[in-house]
Amino acid sequence: MAPLSSQNATAAISCTTTFTAHDGSILCSWVNNPGTRGTLNILWLCVSTLGLCVWNAVHPDVPHPGTPKWRVVGKRIWWLFVGLFMPELLVLTALGEFRQACTLLVRLSRETRVPTELPWWLVQVERLYPTPLTGHEIEQHGKYLPLPVRCEAILPPLSSVEPEDLTALIPTPASDASLPVTPPTLRKDAAIQTPEAREGGRKHAWTLAHSFYAVMHGFLSADGDPFWTTTTEAYYTGTVIVVFDTDKGIQRISAASHDPFSIPDLSADDLDDRSKAGTIAKALLVWQFSVFIANCAARWNQSLPLSLLEITTLAHCLCSLVALGLWWYKPHSVGEAAMVGRTRSLPQPPHIDDLFTAAIHKVLPGKDTIDIPRTIAIIAIAVLYGLPHLLGFSVNFPTSSEQRCWQLATFTVICSPLIMCLMFRIGSSAGTFGRLDTVILVEVLFVIVYPMSTMFLVGESMRQIFALPEGSFHQPQLTRYLASFS
Structure with missing residues (x-):
């Protein structure tokens, strides 16, 4: 009977294609991976x-x-x-x-x-779900933002406002023609x-x-x-x-x-x-x-x-x-x-x-x-x-x-x-x-x-x-x- 190590070594090899070398030894051209794992x-x-x-x-x-x-x-x-x-x-x-x-x-x-x-995906996300305006942006651009946006951004909840004070809280549109006419937008390309x-x-x-x-x-x-x-x-x-x-x-x-x-x-x-x-x-x-x-x-x-x-x-x-x-x-x-x-x-x-x-x-x-x-x-x-x-x-x-x-x-x-x-x-x-x-x-x-x-x-x-x-x-x-x- 062959030694145990020799038996294990022989059992672990399964050649799909073989050929004979010049000295008579058997060579394998392809061996499949074993079907088990340890x-x-x-x-x-x-x-x-x-x-x-x-x-x-x-x-x-x-x-x-x-x-x-x-x-x-x-x-x-x-x-x-x-x-x-x-x-x-x-x-x-x-x-x-x-x-x-x-x-x-x-x-x-x-x-x-x-x-x-900006990465391209971030530009698309901002177009679909823009980041809410911050207090700094409201202060900087509030004079030319559309009135509904301005009211939504800066007015307190109506439940906390008295009716007679509501008129005073509504901002008036700016009359300065030198101000921009569009809200702030993203700049995608720094090269421009x-x-x-x-x-x-x-x-x-x-x-x-x-x-x-x-x-x-x-x-x-x-x-x-x-x-x-x-x-x-x-x-x-x-x-x-x-x-x-x-x-x-x-x-x-x-x-x-x-x-x-x-x-x-x-x-x-x-x-x-x-x-x-x-x-x-x-x-x-x-x-x-x-x-x-x-x-x-x-x-x-x-x-x-x-x-x-x-x-x-x-x-x-x-x-x-x-x-x-x-x-x-x-x-x-x-x-x-x-x-x-x-x-x-x-x-x-x-x-x-x-x-x-x-x-x-x-x-x-x-x-x-x-x-x-x-x-x-x-x-x-x-x-x-x-x-x-x-x-x-x-x-x-x-x-x-x-x-x-x-x-x-x-x-x-x-x-x-x-x-x-x-x-x-x-x-x-x-x-x-x-x-x-x-x-x-x-x-x-x-x-x-x-x-x-x-x-x-x-x-x-x-x-x-x-x-x-x-x-x-x-x-x-x-x-x-x-x-x-x-």
Whole structure:
């Protein structure tokens, strides 16, 4: 009998076409991939896909000058933890920064003569769903805006106005013939503007990447002057945090070149040089995820069971790809900020505990009003992450207790963001923001219950990889030929 290693080596090879060499040995011209996979293949495919997605999707802000290396690494590890155990928070943070960057770019194009370059899709979105006019635009252009727009923009609710005072509140049309006759519009092409029209002497167009660079604290005053940030109190925790101020940003970007705090005139290529991830790296990530999706879809189509680890990886990668899409124009892992008005002192970097509060503030509804589109986005993202875990309901668990815990954790992950939105909706109308019981309930739900549920889903997925049915090791017919990092 041949040795076991020789038997395994012979059984693993199935030549479709053979021919004889000059020395009499048999050579194979083509060998099909084996129709099975091992536990290590499943584990490595999921871990490599999940690691690539989370690592490349996370776009940290620019670290403050003088920040210790351990703090920079700690912040990156924190966001990797968020991407692994709270992926919805990663997507919502990306959504908040995406909204800020787009708003800054659109307002610069409408309110100033700074040369701007808007992506084609943003131009189309603004045509269909224009950004609401701000108080600054009303003050600047209110004299020539159409009367219904002016009334809608500046009049208080009629319920708070006495009838005899209503006439005094209605603005009168301007009689100055020198004023423009059309409302502000977007400027798509910076090349059509003359050098004299370029505000602040800027030669390079301000793009969406510039706006992201500003939102991520890429431009920093060395003496600590918050020239486009402001402090506000997080109403759900009472913590004072620093947030991006679009009005201040517009003032600084459009400032004259001789202003000591004018923003450096960086080109898009300069921002690409500062970024540590290019389009090719992102394209490879998309390919890896596409192969993983094709593998899962083929297994589902051919009635081959999925492991819980593949289901969890699918849910995390969906969130990571959405975050990557929202951060597509954001520079990745920029090492240092562009200093403005360099002086002798440096601002203090934020504490780690402030990072969580600031991230929450970007995505939660405001205290005075409920942002309906943002609320819908929160619900959609919750469904995006939670729905794939419903596939685990049909998986064979080692025990019934594990199956019930999986179902409970899945419903908790789906319902927690929905409950949060409902709480803020009720709190906005009842005026209960900032109350101790509300703060405690939010912290228990979002800081304890939700992370524990996601941790269980990830942990149970890793455990179940060692208790799989036989069908989990069969390969689909097509995807075995797709190359990936596994």
